[in-house]
Amino acid sequence: MSDRNIYLDHSATTPVRPEVIEAMMPYFNQRYGNPSSIYSIGRDSKKAIEEARQTVAGAIGAQPREIFFTGSGTEADNWALKGAALANQQKGKHIITTSIEHHAVLHTCQYLERNGFEVTYLPVDIDGLITPEQVKAAIRPDTILISIMFANNEIGTIQPIAEIGKIAKEKGIIFHTDAVQAMGNVSIDVEGMNIDMLSMSAHKFYGPKGIGVLYVKKGVKQSYFIHGGAQERGRRAGTENVPAIVGMAKALEIAIANMDNYNQKLTALRDRTIREIEEKIPFVKLNGHRKDRLPGNVNFSFDFIEGESLLLLLDMKGIAASSGSACTSGSLDPSHVLLAIGLPHETAHGSLRISFGEENTDADVDYLMEVLPGIVQRLREMSPLYEAHCKQQETQVTV
Amino acid sequence: MLGMSGGVDSSVAAAVLLEKGYEVIGVTMQLWPDMQEERKEKEGGCCSLSAVDDARRVAQKLGISYYVLNFKDIFQEKVIDYFSQEYLKGRTPNPCIACNRFVKFDAMLRKALSMGIDYIATGHYAKIDFDEQRGRFLLKKSATDAKDQTYVLYTLTQQQLSRALFPIGDFTKESVREIAEELDLCVASKPDSQEICFVEENDYGRYICENTSTEIRPGFFVDLEGNKLGKHKGIIHYTVGQRKGLGNTFGKPMFVVAIKPEDNTVVLGEKKDVFSSELTASNMNFISIPGLTCEMKVKAKIRYSSKEADALISPLNNNRVHVLFNEPQRAITPGQSVVFYKEDEVVGGGVID
Numbered sequence: 166m167s168d169r170n171i172y173l174d175h176s177a178t179t180p181v182r183p184e185v186i187e188a189m190m191p192y193f194n195q196r197y198g199n200p201s202s203i204y205s206i207g208r209d210s211k212k213a214i215e216e217a218r219q220t221v222a223g224a225i226g227a228q229p230r231e232i233f234f235t236g237s238g239t240e241a242d243n244w245a246l247k248g249a250a251l252a253n254q255q256k257g258k259h260i261i262t263t264s265i266e267h268h269a270v271l272h273t274c275q276y277l278e279r280n281g282f283e284v285t286y287l288p289v290d291i292d293g294l295i296t297p298e299q300v301k302a303a304i305r306p307d308t309i310l311i312s313i314m315f316a317n318n319e320i321g322t323i324q325p326i327a328e329i330g331k332i333a334k335e336k337g338i339i340f341h342t343d344a345v346q347a348m349g350n351v352s353i354d355v356e357g358m359n360i361d362m363l364s365m366s367a368h369k370f371y372g373p374k375g376i377g378v379l380y381v382k383k384g385v386k387q388s389y390f391i392h393g394g395a396q397e398r399g400r401r402a403g404t405e406n407v408p409a410i411v412g413m414a415k416a417l418e419i420a421i422a423n424m425d426n427y428n429q430k431l432t433a434l435r436d437r438t439i440r441e442i443e444e445k446i447p448f449v450k451l452n453g454h455r456k457d458r459l460p461g462n463v464n465f466s467f468d469f470i471e472g473e474s475l476l477l478l479l480d481m482k483g484i485a486a487s488s489g490s491a492c493t494s495g496s497l498d499p500s501h502v503l504l505a506i507g508l509p510h511e512t513a514h515g516s517l518r519i520s521f522g523e524e525n526t527d528a529d530v531d532y533l534m535e536v537l538p539g540i541v542q543r544l545r546e547m548s549p550l551y552e553a554h555c556k557q558q559e560t561q562v563t564v
Numbered sequence: 565m566l567g568m569s570g571g572v573d574s575s576v577a578a579a580v581l582l583e584k585g586y587e588v589i590g591v592t593m594q595l596w597p598d599m600q601e602e603r604k605e606k607e608g609g610c611c612s613l614s615a616v617d618d619a620r621r622v623a624q625k626l627g628i629s630y631y632v633l634n635f636k637d638i639f640q641e642k643v644i645d646y647f648s649q650e651y652l653k654g655r656t657p658n659p660c661i662a663c664n665r666f667v668k669f670d671a672m673l674r675k676a677l678s679m680g681i682d683y684i685a686t687g688h689y690a691k692i693d694f695d696e697q698r699g700r701f702l703l704k705k706s707a708t709d710a711k712d713q714t715y716v717l718y719t720l721t722q723q724q725l726s727r728a729l730f731p732i733g734d735f736t737k738e739s740v741r742e743i744a745e746e747l748d749l750c751v752a753s754k755p756d757s758q759e760i761c762f763v764e765e766n767d768y769g770r771y772i773c774e775n776t777s778t779e780i781r782p783g784f785f786v787d788l789e790g791n792k793l794g795k796h797k798g799i800i801h802y803t804v805g806q807r808k809g810l811g812n813t814f815g816k817p818m819f820v821v822a823i824k825p826e827d828n829t830v831v832l833g834e835k836k837d838v839f840s841s842e843l844t845a846s847n848m849n850f851i852s853i854p855g856l857t858c859e860m861k862v863k864a865k866i867r868y869s870s871k872e873a874d875a876l877i878s879p880l881n882n883n884r885v886h887v888l889f890n891e892p893q894r895a896i897t898p899g900q901s902v903v904f905y906k907e908d909e910v911v912g913g914g915v916i917d
Binding site: 474478481514544548 | 679
């Protein structure tokens with residue numbers, strides 16, 4: 166085991182900023198009132214929530230009454246899809262999404278399919294992009310909802326959301342985007358982009374875990390999701406997680422204010438890493454779009470080796486990275502995203518996702534590049550696939 | 565790298581290894597194909613999600629690194645597909661032997677070596693010794709005969725044995741449970757697993773029907789002379805020696821004597837007909853000796869639960885052997901393995917033809 170510890174998995178989650186923790190602290194044991202209570206300490210909590218709502222709304226160009234706090238990004242996705250499907254089923258039962266969505270969307274779609282809805286899963290190109298034309302062509306008279314992720318969690322590809330939003334608006338179809346990965350990395354204006362619903366999650370932008378938001382544009386038909394109280398205007402009942410809500414707003418405020426610097430820094434680390442991996446390691450493939458990608462996202466496939474062994478060896482060297490998709494038990498399945506961009510099954514098992522964040526430096530990239538080529542080389546030396554490849558090369562040279 | 569199933573044996577194995585000073589990395593192999601959500605929820609065999617939770621808790625308690633590794637593809641190919649194919653050929657496979665041979669002691673071992681890990685360990689009841697004189701690694705029976713698992717480990721090669729550790733081979737099941745209780749491991753009183761891990765409710769016939777494209781056709785029960793006795797529901801549902809569940813009454817107790825995929829018949833006979841004194845076996849692997857060159861007196865075991873019996877083994881060509889028992893054996897079953905012992909040493913074994 167290594168004494169160095171480098172965290173390169175910010176797409177999985179991020180550390181909570183000290184300023185955020187500070188903002189949250191009073192709401193645990195000083196201003197702990199129930200926001201629904203009428204007395205002063207309750208009203209303080211209520212006020213904090215409404216201020217937070219305003220901050221979140223402002224960050225995406227929405228109105229406060231369009232912001233609903235949830236328990237996670239996954240919950241927001243579930244609500245967006247199930248709620249809109251249920252509320253609009255008289256109009257039709259067809260939904261359009263992509264084959265590379267997060268499971269929060271994909272599995273919800275599968276659930277809806279089992280309950281009488283029809284779902285079109287749009288294929289993506291080799292960079293993981295869909296085109297507005299594809300969306301347009303998939304629309305049917307009974308289409309009620311389009312759900313397309315803003316940026317992919319594995320390969321970082323950013324979709325042409327504004328153009329898709331325009332099409333959805335023209336056709337009068339509800340447009341949802343899962344912006345869990347994009348938030349804090351990309352400027353989002355729900356008005357200008359014609360987004361009707363948007364999901365986000367605080368822990369992806371240095372906020373606390375266990376808090377998310379669903380934005381629902383005024384006038385969009387949505388069902389009430391959790392019953393049992395008047396919280397979130399009755400749509401999502403349950404006593405509000407006040408400290409987390411306050412923390413989320415603080416984190417988002419800082420993220421929006423620093424976005425340019427943050428992006429510049431991460432893009433530099435990203436591009437350097439991509440360049441050096443391509444220079445120093447043979448038989449690699451960059452997954453995702455080279456330019457239209459999240460600033461901190463690097464995703465490579467390494468021919469002849471399994472991603473699983475690679476991640477374990479990196480872990481032993483103190484580097485926390487991921488393959489982009491961990492299942493519930495923590496083991497790796499071939500990624501549906503990598504399969505969707507056309508990678509063969511064995512390569513889809515073997516990808517490495519590095520996602521940079523605030524605290525990473527060039528020294529971290531130095532260390533990564535010190536360690537990674539050796540690990541890849543060593544795993545390849547053990548790989549029967551690589552051996553076969555080398556033999557084939559030799560034969561070709563002799564001929 | 566220790567294979568952790570979430571059961572008491574492999575959990576205690578971790579503790580024993582730590583005690584001996586090894587650096588232990590716990591691993592649970594994910595083996596089964598993706599299943600329906602409802603099935604995942606059920607309490608499964610050795611590698612279910614709940615098993616993963618148990619193994620992870622034990623690893624946390626002992627303070628060792630723990631990973632879940634994906635061996636689904638190789639398990640599908642080498643264990644599940646093989647399992648179905650054998651039944652379709654009228655044979656009765658032992659999937660645990662295939663899993664040990666191709667998954668635990670091959671795929672997992674290679675994974676460990678590629679990561680710079682020196683040994684793989686499992687919670688099997690068996691012992692490994694290096695015999696200086698013969699220059700060979702020996703596989704020996706565990707402290708308790710009742711729990712001994714050498715039968716399912718006979719395929720191990722010298723190279724595999726040189727890299728394998730069986731930490732609880734010197735312990736009895738009772739002492740393993742005691743250690744687990746002393747260490748306050750949550751799995752101390754978990755029941756032993758018995759069934760085929762990937763088959764639900766032990767209904768392997770239904771499993772094969774649902775998981776192969778081959779049509780399972782009903783056919784005829786016939787007697788030793790080939791006379792039709794009645795209808796059977798497909799050869800995969802039967803195994804040699806079986807009496808119960810034949811679904812017909814024949815006026816007297818009848819037993820499955822043979823299964824013939826070529827004409828889709830199941831041959832029935834009387835009790836005496838299921839006894840036989842000899843067999844041949846293929847795909848031999850020898851452990852205590854480099855190979856069989858001349859006749860040898862051994863104790864032979866023809867299935868996991870059967871008793872050892874005196875036998876004389878002699879070499880045949882193509883890595884096969886002939887086994888002649890002193891006493892006739894009940895239900896010698898093609899597809900099962902025969903394993904040879906001398907005292908507590910495993911001589912070797914192979915698959916019954």
